[in-house]
Amino acid sequence: MNAEKPHHPASGYAILVLLLLLIMAGGTCVYYISPEVMVPFALVFIFLCKGFKIVNPNESRVLTLFGEYKGTIKQNGFFWVNPFFASKDISLRARNLDTNPIKVNDKLGNPIMIGVVLVWRVEETFKAAFEVDNFELFVKVQSESAMRKLAGAYPYDNFEDESEISLRGSSQEVNDELERELMERLAIAGIHVLEARISYLAYAQEIASAMLQRQQATAIVAARAKIVEGAVGMVDMALAQLNDKRLVTFDEERKAAMVSNLMVVLCSDRAVSPVVNTGTLHP
Missing domain, CATH: 3.30.479.30 (Band 7 domain)
Known part of the structure; x- marks a missing residue:
């Protein structure tokens, strides 16, 4: 038998009542017959009391008889089993x-x-x-x-x-x-x-510093890539709106210069210093 099986013990309260009646019978024999008669009654009482078991909620008792598995009590309460049974408590709690x-x-x-x-x-x-x-x-x-x-x-x-x-x-x-x-x-x-x-x-401690630098570098590269992606979109939108509203007419060289300036401004990690040109772009 290599699987769990339930054991259904007798009620401990019923057996306790029977044992009390046994003691009363022993006392009656002592009174009417002889005090020596009480000895076997006492021995039987002590032996049968070994069979009482208390199983608390979420606990169990594994029962064996001379090395043979007889079952497991999982229900909680007051029970009586064969006094020859050996029992082992196993908690079922998490x-x-x-x-x-x-x-x-x-x-x-x-x-x-x-x-x-x-x-x-x-x-x-x-x-x-x-x-x-x-x-x-x-x-x-x-x-x-x-x-x-x-x-x-x-x-x-x-x-x-x-x-x-x-x-x-x-x-x-x-x-x-x-x-x-x-x-x-x-x-x-x-x-x-x-x-x-x-x-x-x-x-681990021996490589934690180096791997932290690697993680920081990876994060910086990812952030820069996102910044560049956004900057390109903003430059494209700026050129498109200037062209649609016909505010300024750019040749290819001026477009390249404007794109370069906007990319520097948008991708820089420091605040830029604006320069106001009050003259003409070309002599």
Whole structure:
């Protein structure tokens, strides 16, 4: 038997009433027969009391009889089971695992620091109790292993190809992949993954400064490209409106000079100093 099965125990209250009646019967025998008669009654009472079990909400008890799995009690309440049963408590509550950031290499070989937050709970008590030695330690070790595999499958950032999935830029896709990986790894221990996501992501200290400069340079290039694109549109609009309203007639040389001046003004990262020409453009 390698799967969980429910166990339906007897009501603890009903058995408690029977034991109280047993004690009363023992007391009656002591009164009418002999005090020695009370000894077997007391021994039976103590032995049967070992069968009482209390199961709190979102907890369970795994029952075995001389090494044989007999079932799991998942309903909460006061119960009585065979006193020979050995029981093990397993919590069914949701738990958090916040791993410490570890140093790994991404797809491009860059050292990075990565940490994850995992929300999980026990779903199959048989697997949690008997398929692994310590299911809590198993969750921790497998989470770290999944982090290393995930980091090695994707680059930290996609500088060259924006469509490529990256750890920093594609958080939803990466978190979904992490959750699927952990569900496959932890299924052997009967663990259900409720949520898994990256909680910490950064370049390792030895390359953080250099990669920050690279990110800044990429951002500056992207900003400059946007500025140039806007400036070209503004220059084109200015020339078109001047031509439509026939305010000034430009030859090709003057158009080139005006375009050059406007591009310098619009693309400059500093405030320009206007120069007012009060004379003619040509001698």
